[in-house]
Amino acid sequence: MKIASILFTVFLSCSSLLLTSQNPFFVTADNGLTVREQPDPKARRVGKLNYGEVINVIETTNINLAIFDEGEQIEGQWVKMQSPTIKGYVFNGFLSPEKLEEPIELRHYGLTMRLKNLKTNDEFKRHTLHDKDTIRINVALGDSPEGKIITINNKGYKHISIFQQFENSVTIMNEGPHCDLTEWKHYYSSWEPLQAISKTKFKTLQYSSAQRRQFMDIDINQLKTEVENKCGKDWRNYVNDITTVNDFPADIGISRIFLKVLLTNENDEVTEKIIEFQIPMGC
Numbered sequence: 001m002k003i004a005s006i007l008f009t010v011f012l013s014c015s016s017l018l019l020t021s022q023n024p025f026f027v028t029a030d031n032g033l034t035v036r037e038q039p040d041p042k043a044r045r046v047g048k049l050n051y052g053e054v055i056n057v058i059e060t061t062n063i064n065l066a067i068f069d070e071g072e073q074i075e076g077q078w079v080k081m082q083s084p085t086i087k088g089y090v091f092n093g094f095l096s097p098e099k100l101e102e103p104i105e106l107r108h109y110g111l112t113m114r115l116k117n118l119k120t121n122d123e124f125k126r127h128t129l130h131d132k133d134t135i136r137i138n139v140a141l142g143d144s145p146e147g148k149i150i151t152i153n154n155k156g157y158k159h160i161s162i163f164q165q166f167e168n169s170v171t172i173m174n175e176g177p178h179c180d181l182t183e184w185k186h187y188y189s190s191w192e193p194l195q196a197i198s199k200t201k202f203k204t205l206q207y208s209s210a211q212r213r214q215f216m217d218i219d220i221n222q223l224k225t226e227v228e229n230k231c232g233k234d235w236r237n238y239v240n241d242i243t244t245v246n247d248f249p250a251d252i253g254i255s256r257i258f259l260k261v262l263l264t265n266e267n268d269e270v271t272e273k274i275i276e277f278q279i280p281m282g283c
Contacts, residue, residue: 023057025081029094030114030151039063039078039089047086052100055081057092065091072197104137108273110156111263119143134274141280145257146206153200159264163191164205168215169255171281172227172239173248179231180281181223182255187215191260204259213252215245223250253281 027033027049036043039061049055059080066075076093104115108129119140127135139145154160168187172179189211194202220243228236242250259275 024054025057025092025095025097026100027051027053027055027094028096028100030116033090033094035081035086035088035090037088039080041065043089046088049083049086049090052102053083054099055083055090055095057081057095061089065093067091067093106135106273106275108263108271110154111160112153113261114151114153115145116149116151118145118148129273133272134276136276136278138278139280144254144279145204145259145277148204149197150194150202150204151200152202156265157263158266158268159262161262161264162194162202163260163262164194165189165191165258165260166207166211166254167256167258168212168252169281170215170223170245171251171253172231172235173251174238178281179227179235180255181226181230182281184226184230185216185218186255187252189214194259207254212254213246215252218245220244254279255281 028051029049030051032051033049034045035047035049037046038044057079061078061080063078064075065077066073068074074093076091076095078089079092079095081088081090101117101119102125104118104120105126106113106115106129107127118137119142121138121140127137129135137145150162152160166189170181170184172181192205194204197203223245224236224239224242227239239250242248244250245252256279257277259277261273261275263271263273265271
């Protein structure tokens with residue numbers, strides 16, 4: 001009987017661990033997420049979780065809550081959570097089931113910009129703009145800086161404006177490899193201002209399928225010559241029968257996205273910084 005009791009206890013412990021490990025969530029609150037003793041905003045605070053920290057949700061409460069964060073209403077409910085160091089209740093409006101990337105941080109005198117949750121191939125995520133007019137960021141395959149949140153910590157400027165532009169290039173597709181003509185002709189969109197969600201947040205623009213296929217008129221024979229020069233005669237033979245830039249295996253896609261940041265100081269002097277996102281093509 002004693003052995004059976006021990007086995008039953010072990011089973012319950014393992015079941016509890018399995019339950020919690022199946023519900024990992026990541027904290028999305030920029031300034032951290034408060035943990036409380038009870039599902040009530042007036043309950044005793046027992047700790048705080050950092051941005052990107054992983055927790056396990058072990059119980060839902062069905063107690064709804066809506067809060068305003070810098071003018072934006074966020075709705076959710078209280079959930080019971082635990083981490084290796086803390087256990088309590090949090091608001092799930094600032095939780096995500098998807099793992100968060102380390103934010104990209106850009107610093108200039110009196111300014112810190114953070115771009116959230118963008119996958120890159122760069123070793124370093126923090127950049128200093130003091131002595132540079134342009135910073136290049138290499139985006140990982142399958143991701144894009146479109147539709148991302150930029151947070152601003154401004155201590156030195158009277159006004160900040162951010163504009164966005166995209167560059168389209170030609171790519172030649174094949175079963176796996178592709179020939180990207182990223183050093184040839186390009187189509188550039190006009191600069192468009194980003195929407196300010198609040199005093200400290202901007203959201204980057206997203207582009208439609210039609211925008212991704214925009215290009216200028218070209219001489220198709222020049223395209224074929226460029227394909228041969230860039231990728232060889234086999235690729236030239238591959239595109240020999242196309243008559244327009246939109247004929248398969250040729251295609252148009254976004255190769256770079258730019259952010260232009262204009263910083264106006266108290267003397268109305270404007271500083272311009274460019275953030276260039278290199279986008280993988282062919283997929």
